[in-house]
Amino acid sequence: MHTDNDIVAQTLKWVRTFIVAQDICPFAQRELARGSIRVEVVRSKKIEVALEELMVEVQWLDEHPETETTLLVFPTLFKSFDHYLDFVELAESILVDQGYEGVYQLATFHPDYCFDGAEPDDAANYTNRSPYAMVHLLREESVEKAIEFYGDTEAIPARNIAKLTAMGSDTAEQQLQQCFDVNG
Numbered sequence: 001m002h003t004d005n006d007i008v009a010q011t012l013k014w015v016r017t018f019i020v021a022q023d024i025c026p027f028a029q030r031e032l033a034r035g036s037i038r039v040e041v042v043r044s045k046k047i048e049v050a051l052e053e054l055m056v057e058v059q060w061l062d063e064h065p066e067t068e069t070t071l072l073v074f075p076t077l078f079k080s081f082d083h084y085l086d087f088v089e090l091a092e093s094i095l096v097d098q099g100y101e102g103v104y105q106l107a108t109f110h111p112d113y114c115f116d117g118a119e120p121d122d123a124a125n126y127t128n129r130s131p132y133a134m135v136h137l138l139r140e141e142s143v144e145k146a147i148e149f150y151g152d153t154e155a156i157p158a159r160n161i162a163k164l165t166a167m168g169s170d171t172a173e174q175q176l177q178q179c180f181d182v183n184g
Contacts, residue, residue: 004041014179036068078133081112107136124161126172
């Protein structure tokens, strides 16, 4: 069983060595360098508690504008990708119900992430595969500024799919597994 500190280190290693190194998200490097990415581990084994923790984190972000974004990591919940997707649907509904539509958005990551219509072993799935199930809380205002600065962000997914397809599933999986070794 990994400690919360291990999980935070593994998650940040994944951000550094995969998301930033492979340029999956062109905005992540700046926030990593600024130290404005928060990683919170939620050990709940119940969806209701996980949803409560999501809203606690939203409130924390409301009170801490210096923190750009949060990765909310669920190491003990959502072994099933389908159950995870059910949670994401509920989480998005709660954000809307609580008046956060247009304030925060969720990006989704899971060890078994599989795009609709894709085969599970398709390398393109690795754009959203992570060491643990997690949701990425993003400030909508910051996303809009980043898009304005970057330009054509609609090309990013196609570029990532091409890059990961060229890399191949085996190599992408090896890189993902390396995130568990925080000493290497």
